[in-house]
Amino acid sequence: MLTTLLFTVLIIVICVALLAVKVIVKKGGEFPNTHIEGNKALGEKGIYCAKTQHRQAMNPRNLEERMKGMK
Incomplete structure (x- = not known):
C-alpha cells in the first residue's frame, strides 16, 4: 500500500x-497565456472574452466613435 x-x-x-x-x-x-486576451490574432478580429464583450456592450458609443473604430 x-x-x-x-x-x-x-x-x-x-x-x-x-x-x-x-x-x-x-x-x-x-x-504561456492561454486566455483569449493573450491571443493577438483573435484581438485583431475583435474577438474578446465574455466579460470584455459585456463591458463593451454596456458602454454605448455615439456614431462618430463607432466610425473611428471601423478604420
Missing part, C-alpha cells in the same frame, strides 16, 4: 516537472 502511494506521488512529481521544463530551464520563463 505504501509502495503504491509513493510510486504514485513520484509519477505525479515527474509529470509536473516535465510540464514545467520550459519555465524552469528558460531564464525569465513563464507559462
Whole structure:
C-alpha cells in the first residue's frame, strides 16, 4: 500500500516537472497565456472574452466613435 502511494506521488512529481521544463530551464520563463486576451490574432478580429464583450456592450458609443473604430 505504501509502495503504491509513493510510486504514485513520484509519477505525479515527474509529470509536473516535465510540464514545467520550459519555465524552469528558460531564464525569465513563464507559462504561456492561454486566455483569449493573450491571443493577438483573435484581438485583431475583435474577438474578446465574455466579460470584455459585456463591458463593451454596456458602454454605448455615439456614431462618430463607432466610425473611428471601423478604420
